[in-house]
Amino acid sequence: MQIQLDRIRDEPFQWQESLEIDPSSLDHGDLKGLSPVRWDGEIMFTDPGYYLRGRLEYTQNLECDRCLEPVAAEVSEKVERLILSHQSQPAEELELQEQDMNVIHLDGEEFDSEPILLEQLQLNIPMKPLCRPDCSGLCPECGANRNQGSCQCSTVTVDPRWAALAALKDRSQPDGQGED
Numbered sequence: 638m639q640i641q642l643d644r645i646r647d648e649p650f651q652w653q654e655s656l657e658i659d660p661s662s663l664d665h666g667d668l669k670g671l672s673p674v675r676w677d678g679e680i681m682f683t684d685p686g687y688y689l690r691g692r693l694e695y696t697q698n699l700e701c702d703r704c705l706e707p708v709a710a711e712v713s714e715k716v717e718r719l720i721l722s723h724q725s726q727p728a729e730e731l732e733l734q735e736q737d738m739n740v741i742h743l744d745g746e747e748f749d750s751e752p753i754l755l756e757q758l759q760l761n762i763p764m765k766p767l768c769r770p771d772c773s774g775l776c777p778e779c780g781a782n783r784n785q786g787s788c789q790c791s792t793v794t795v796d797p798r799w800a801a802l803a804a805l806k807d808r809s810q811p812d813g814q815g816e817d
């Protein structure tokens with residue numbers, strides 16, 4: 638949404654949107670789907686700059702990093718930004734503001750709220766999504782989902798390769814050491 642900032646000096650601007658975002662517009666292979674994103678907010682003149690306060694609500698569909706089952710995660714998040722227009726404020730004044738807040742710099746008075754939304758959506762995708770914190774994942778031997786009970790493989794306590802090595806070791810044990 639394009640917002641003309643110089644028109645909201647007297648009265649805050651409020652919006653309520655529901656946006657369809659194509660998951661492929663975000664750079665993340667694990668994102669399988671996105672519900673419509675509810676994006677509400679308000680911008681007010683705070684001299685210097687403008688204060689944006691918004692809220693995002695949506696559901697993202699991911700894939701569990703361990704068991705590959707689908708995961709639907711609900712997101713509800715507050716967004717806050719200070720918007721500074723370089724045309725109307727001296728640079729020294731702006732630098733002070735930057736230290737304490739998330740600042741957006743603008744060259745004019747026209748502000749687009751969509752880049753912030755996309756940036757937040759991107760940040761909210763977990764690096765390793767899990768269906769639950771203690772997900773047991775897939776069995777490396779047979780590929781069974783271990784959250785759904787144990788497979789045949791899990792009864793084998795010793796890896797067969799180690800068992801073979803142990804047998805070799807037994808055989809190489811010298812029976813009698815004193816040859817001379």
Ligand SMILES: [Zn+2]
Binds near residue numbers: 705767768773774
């Ligand atoms: Zn899982």
Ligand SMILES: [Zn+2]
Binds near residue numbers: 776777779791
């Ligand atoms: Zn198995």
